[in-house]
Amino acid sequence: MFSDSIPLIASRCHEVGDPVHLLCYFAPEVDEEFTSAGLEPGHMGYFAGRAAPLGRASSAAVAAAFFNFNPALIARHLPRAWDLAPPERVTQARLTAVDRALRRVLGEETVRGPEVAEAARLARTAAEACAPEGRPLYAAHAELDWPREPHLVLWHALTLLREYRGDGHIAALVGHGVGAIAALITDTATGQSLFTAEQVRLHRDWSTAAWEAETAALTEAGVLDTTGHLSEEGKRLRSRIEAATDAAAAAPYRALGAERAERLIALCAPLRDAVAASGELPSHDTADEPVQG
Template identity: 55%
Template sequence: MSDAKAAELAAKCHRALDPLHSLVYFAPEADEKLAGIGLKPGRMSYFASRSAPMGPVGAGVVTATFYNFNPDLVARHIPKAWGLASPETILATRLEVADAALRRLLGDAVDSHEVAEAAELAREATAGCTPEGRPLYSAHAELDWPEQPHLALWHAITLLREFRGDGHIAALTTHDVDGLSALITHSATGRGFTEAAAKATRGWSDEQWSAGVERLREQGILDDDGELTAEGVALRERVEAATDAAATAPFTHLGEEKCLRLREIGKTLSRTVVGAGAFPATVFGK
């Protein structure tokens, strides 16, 4: 498989599979179960559950590895969360969240042959991942594999997602795009968070956002209407191309035929969870 083909498959498989992982951040089960062990619903639960594989790290580590969150927002919840629940307890609870949410959203399909097949394929793909320069992936990769196929699939997709995410941060830093600029330019593409959702979920004030927009205008990345200029579009394309290229290893390892099959099953399952209301309609879209 050529490098270009592998990069294309990496992007397509990510889009097909990612909803099956990211639904845990929106599922009502997350706030319910994580609040049950002492965490505050919302941002604290998100920061703590996603960073827990790294252990009781400080706010700086979470800010660095999550990248586009306001550091002040992270510092309000980390390391406070570790005094409320241990990383081990949080991880066990997060798996309970994934189990409950997937069972609710997939219904009878959760125990299907297709889920088991996808779990095997996704796990095989993760064997192609390497730890160098991938802190969030590496921390998650040290966790035990769940036995149930739907949870093994969720864990495998989590590994693939964090592997890609670590590579994406490397691409952003290489292209001198800081966290707020990454968020603003992604929102400007119309394929990410709305501006309002980006500010609310990432903790940036109107003033900070406006200052970030002004800097990007001065750099020629945004125009006077806050839209991407030709230079801005090219920048985002370079970042995404670098991200895809850095994410190819697991899909090269899996091979084209198996990648296409994994994508096929993933698309069907993702459509099912999206159709069942896994994500709030107000979050995405311009």
């Protein structure tokens, strides 16, 4: 029987690893490299950068895989982006940007250090244990060639683990009958999101009318209380979704083993802290910055 601690370990690994991955959305080097490759600044780089491993995917396919963006927003950028820069060029630009960003944020000594190399080996072992069935974004990213330098191996592995978890999270949301806007509203209502509800609404491009209609429906269903916070039923719903997400994300950490997974957490924690201290990631106080992750 599998240890009950593994889903919790999966959640903790995500907590320490995700900020390192998120540099590929928020570091200034990213827009610089995407613009140099031919893309337009802003959302186009996010959609094209994350979707590029899928090939010349349609906007509808990307909207389905990304789940919580207004499909009309994605359609303004895809598939037009592929005429400005083919997917292979976009993927290379993203990796170049991440290389630059990690070297700047973490410093050359850390990037070249034995801890990053060890973390890269452990994260790659976990990522390569993921099964692709039902995980379209993970599967597409897993077909990319592995980088050679340890800091990029680590970033790529964390990206694979993040997309694997994200695919499972979407399945949990769908399985619990929670749609795109409802997922965003209930997530921000937990009070644990990096972003305010208004930030998320604006940058996922949902209209005020659509947002208010979904809020009203969630209130009527008893998921939200009359103040817009999660009701007790809403808290139970989000708890079930997160538990299902953690369970679905556990397989690579079972393969890695609890001891090595704990070591990966310990190695990634200082990297997470360095990214947080850099100020690259948005917060409630940066409402004018694009929310993309």
